[in-house]
Amino acid sequence: MPRISLPSLLVNTERPQILHIDLNSCFATVEQQARPLLRGRPVGVTNRLTKNACVVAASYEAKALGVKVGMTFSEARVLAPDLIMIETDPPKYHYVYKKLIKIMRSYSPNIGMKSIDEGVIDFNGTRTNVNQQPLVVIGHEIKQRLRDEVGPWMKCNIGIAPNRFLAKTAASLHKPDGLDVITHKNLRQTLSSLQLTDLTGIAERNQARLNAAGIYTPLQFLDAPADVLVRKVFRSVCGEDWYKRLRGYEVDDLEHSIKTVGRQFVLDEQQPTEESLQARLSYMCETTALKLRYNNLAAYGVRVYIRYKSGDYWYERKMFKTPVFSGSDVYRRAILLFNRRPHYDYAREMGISCYGLTPSNQNQVSLLEEANRQIWLTEAMDTINGQYGEFTITYASSLPSRGLIKQKIPFGSTRYFELLCNRA
Amino acid sequence: MKALFTFINFQSLKELKMDQTTLINKDVSIVAYYFKNANHRLRCFPKRMEYDGRRVNFTETGLVHPTKKGQRTIHVFDMTDGNADYRLEFDAQNLTWKLICISDTHYAAHITPVFAS
Numbered sequence: 018m019p020r021i022s023l024p025s026l027l028v029n030t031e032r033p034q035i036l037h038i039d040l041n042s043c044f045a046t047v048e049q050q051a052r053p054l055l056r057g058r059p060v061g062v063t064n065r066l067t068k069n070a071c072v073v074a075a076s077y078e079a080k081a082l083g084v085k086v087g088m089t090f091s092e093a094r095v096l097a098p099d100l101i102m103i104e105t106d107p108p109k110y111h112y113v114y115k116k117l118i119k120i121m122r123s124y125s126p127n128i129g130m131k132s133i134d135e136g137v138i139d140f141n142g143t144r145t146n147v148n149q150q151p152l153v154v155i156g157h158e159i160k161q162r163l164r165d166e167v168g169p170w171m172k173c174n175i176g177i178a179p180n181r182f183l184a185k186t187a188a189s190l191h192k193p194d195g196l197d198v199i200t201h202k203n204l205r206q207t208l209s210s211l212q213l214t215d216l217t218g219i220a221e222r223n224q225a226r227l228n229a230a231g232i233y234t235p236l237q238f239l240d241a242p243a244d245v246l247v248r249k250v251f252r253s254v255c256g257e258d259w260y261k262r263l264r265g266y267e268v269d270d271l272e273h274s275i276k277t278v279g280r281q282f283v284l285d286e287q288q289p290t291e292e293s294l295q296a297r298l299s300y301m302c303e304t305t306a307l308k309l310r311y312n313n314l315a316a317y318g319v320r321v322y323i324r325y326k327s328g329d330y331w332y333e334r335k336m337f338k339t340p341v342f343s344g345s346d347v348y349r350r351a352i353l354l355f356n357r358r359p360h361y362d363y364a365r366e367m368g369i370s371c372y373g374l375t376p377s378n379q380n381q382v383s384l385l386e387e388a389n390r391q392i393w394l395t396e397a398m399d400t401i402n403g404q405y406g407e408f409t410i411t412y413a414s415s416l417p418s419r420g421l422i423k424q425k426i427p428f429g430s431t432r433y434f435e436l437l438c439n440r441a
Numbered sequence: 442m443k444a445l446f447t448f449i450n451f452q453s454l455k456e457l458k459m460d461q462t463t464l465i466n467k468d469v470s471i472v473a474y475y476f477k478n479a480n481h482r483l484r485c486f487p488k489r490m491e492y493d494g495r496r497v498n499f500t501e502t503g504l505v506h507p508t509k510k511g512q513r514t515i516h517v518f519d520m521t522d523g524n525a526d527y528r529l530e531f532d533a534q535n536l537t538w539k540l541i542c543i544s545d546t547h548y549a550a551h552i553t554p555v556f557a558s
Binding site for chain 1 (some may be wrong): 501503504505506508509510511512517519521525526544
């Protein structure tokens with residue numbers, strides 16, 4: 018079968034219409050805004066104040082001392098002895114997130130949040146009548162509005178480019194508080210100042226793939242023919258996407274549907290007992306079911322995993338015949354799998370996820386009285402918890418974990434942010 | 442050996458207390474307010490608080506954000522008097538002020554904080 022060579026594309030010469038906003042060290046900056054005494058000091062934000070919990074966000078003062086996101090508290094303290102660690106406070110970040118969305122929506126209806134601290138404004142179609150100023154002016158205006166509406170310590174990076182990928186690259190060029198524009202005119206110059214791993218989506222493995230094909234710099238990556246990227250480097254349609262992405266054509270304007278819903282927890286006890294493990298599992302099942310109901314979904318499949326102290330990993334999963342959406346049903350299935358686990362070491366981390374998702378038939382009255390009771394009970398619990406705060410009514414099996422497992426800020430997705438912040 | 446373990450545990454506890462936050466969770470009196478025109482809305486902020494027989498004059502407002510407890514809306518005020526950070530909660534339903542916690546300046550005392558004003 019003859020190979021069809023991919024058409025070569027020139028760099029996109031259209032006027033940049035995408036503006037990427039990235040709040041600098043978001044959680045740490047918000048904490049410094051909220052607590053003036055922390056300003057100018059190395060601050061780390063973590064999900065839980067334990068030695069093994071990792072740094073979720075570090076302030077620029079901490080970053081200057083070598084503290085990086087993902088380090089454990091102990092490692093970070095070696096580098097920065099004066100590091101102040103504080104626990105995440107989701108309502109604060111939610112407030113800033115909502116403010117950011119409000120500011121972004123005032124410019125264009127076509128916005129998208131990439132994560133809690135990153136958003137994209139697509140100005141396509143809005144420049145004729147509304148946003149007639151140059152995007153650089155609008156960028157500076159957004160920075161000022163953020164300072165006025167949230168607080169003077171808030172800073173953000175702004176990147177302007179013809180597509181989402183280049184706009185994000187532009188936003189990471191001058192941190193903190195930078196504003197950069199990438200167009201077809203300065204694309205080569207900008208890429209020449211970067212490493213391959215500076216590009217979003219190119220980490221160690223993709224770098225190795227590119228290196229194997231003789232590509233060592235972003236400029237060489239840009240100059241590589243589409244055929245080489247598709248057939249030699251990525252061996253998939255990803256190569257074509259990269260070819261277009263680097264030239265300023267939009268390939269990332271996609272919405273992904275939910276495939277799994279789950280919860281994980283690093284255990285708070287060194288040597289957890291069987292009872293405490295089951296209590297944690299029950300609590301996680303309840304929160305997972307809550308997320309399912311929040312998205313009007315039910316799940317056929319349940320997967321449970323455990324990471325042991327030795328570093329070993331165990332998981333078990335199963336697809337069932339009927340879908341579930343209530344906490345007790347998810348727990349019943351999860352405990353079935355959980356009891357099959359090997360007992361040779363203490364568990365350090367455990368998690369549960371539901372897959373095989375389908376739209377929930379919660380509103381469908383069943384012929385079976387038992388099924389209806391389960392639905393009504395879940396609805397009644399959700400109503401009471403909605404009125405008086407989450408886990409006002411909960412299952413007895415989850416009670417020992419209440420207050421121990423806290424809802425934390427999820428990385429990346431903002432899908433459950435509203436749900437998380439509605440909790441008391 | 443036992444002494445060594447005791448030492449390590451003590452060290453780890455000391456490390457975990459870096460953020461010197463004291464939980465209070467008590468009702469307090471806000472005896473003075475100041476008003477600010479923010480985003481075309483006149484907004485009210487606490488200026489002076491009476492707590493435990495002493496007066497605290499706030500010098501700067503950090504962040505004011507709403508949060509929910511069930512269906513009750515609570516307004517959280519992060520304030521400072523220049524020596525410590527105070528977290529106050531205003532219950533919009535019961536119209537009460539609660540001092541949640543005080544974070545003092547013992548941490549990294551040799552680094553000078555940067556104030557907005």
